[in-house]
Amino acid sequence: MAEVAISIRNVSKSFGSLRVLKEISFDIPKSQVFAFIGPSGAGKSTLVRALNGLEGIDAGEILVEGVSVHDRRTDINRLRTNIGFVSQSFNLYPHLDVLGNVTLAPVHVKRQGQEEARERALAILGSLGLADKARSFPQQLSGGQQQRVAIARAMAMDPHMILFDEPTSALDPELIKEVLDAIRQLASTGMTMVVVTHEMSFAREICERIVFMNQGSVLEITPPQEFFSNPKTERAREFLGKILHH
Ligand SMILES: Nc1ncnc2c1ncn2[C@@H]1O[C@H](COP(=O)(O)OP(=O)(O)O)[C@@H](O)[C@H]1O
Ligand SMILES: [Mg+2]
Numbered sequence: 056m057a058e059v060a061i062s063i064r065n066v067s068k069s070f071g072s073l074r075v076l077k078e079i080s081f082d083i084p085k086s087q088v089f090a091f092i093g094p095s096g097a098g099k100s101t102l103v104r105a106l107n108g109l110e111g112i113d114a115g116e117i118l119v120e121g122v123s124v125h126d127r128r129t130d131i132n133r134l135r136t137n138i139g140f141v142s143q144s145f146n147l148y149p150h151l152d153v154l155g156n157v158t159l160a161p162v163h164v165k166r167q168g169q170e171e172a173r174e175r176a177l178a179i180l181g182s183l184g185l186a187d188k189a190r191s192f193p194q195q196l197s198g199g200q201q202q203r204v205a206i207a208r209a210m211a212m213d214p215h216m217i218l219f220d221e222p223t224s225a226l227d228p229e230l231i232k233e234v235l236d237a238i239r240q241l242a243s244t245g246m247t248m249v250v251v252t253h254e255m256s257f258a259r260e261i262c263e264r265i266v267f268m269n270q271g272s273v274l275e276i277t278p279p280q281e282f283f284s285n286p287k288t289e290r291a292r293e294f295l296g297k298i299l300h301h
Pocket of ligand 1: 098
């Protein structure tokens with residue numbers, strides 16, 4: 056049995072009278088990539104944000120490496136240092152250069168020395184093809200470069216897992232590939248990852264499981280080959296029909 060990284064147990068959540076997560080339960084094993092897909096409004100972002108406590112839950116429990124995320128006794132800031140998060144808006148600090156953005160948390164949260172943090176940041180930036188951008192400011196970079204800096208920033212904390220919420224949705228089509236390549240490279244290192252995405256061929260290629268969500272429910276958790284060739288549910292078939300003929 057593979058070691059469990061994230062355990063989602065009977066999780067429900069409502070916004071007012073709208074039930075956005077309905078009794079969701081599944082485990083994500085260590086070193087695996089799970090892709091959350093489904094129509095807009097399905098609850099994908101709410102679920103992924105709940106995994107690191109950015110979103111509260113009404114019932115159930117989420118365990119990250121055995122630690123209960125929503126337990127009031129949990130030191131959530133400490134837990135989050137192990138969980139990288141990359142969303143569609145890169146949220147880089149505009150007044151800091153790339154190196155400043157990538158070293159900020161290691162220095163201030165992890166108490167790494169400036170020099171150590173700098174060396175590590177440069178190595179990561181190099182691996183993402185950004186070696187020559189270390190002294191650039193966010194507004195001098197393309198969207199794809201900014202998103203790769205956001206990925207570098209997450210990696211610099213040496214997280215045990217990284218959550219991505221539609222990391223390429225805000226990018227022009229020609230910039231998507233460089234960001235997907237960076238995520239693909241990270242997957243090949245054995246990083247545990249959750250990726251909310253509409254990039255179907257990418258999901259098919261990198262993930263161990265597709266988690267198909269619709270209206271707050273997980274309708275299926277299926278290996279990608281099977282999901283794309285023979286989805287179990289009518290709703291998934293319909294969704295794939297729309298998205299793949301687009
Ligand atoms: N802060 C919020 N307040 C009220 N409703 C919200 C909030 N965030 C999300 N929702 C609603 O919850 C549902 C699920 O949203 P979301 O998790 O963002 O779906 P997805 O990421 O799959 O598109 C949607 O109907 C959305 O409008
Ligand atoms: Mg979303």
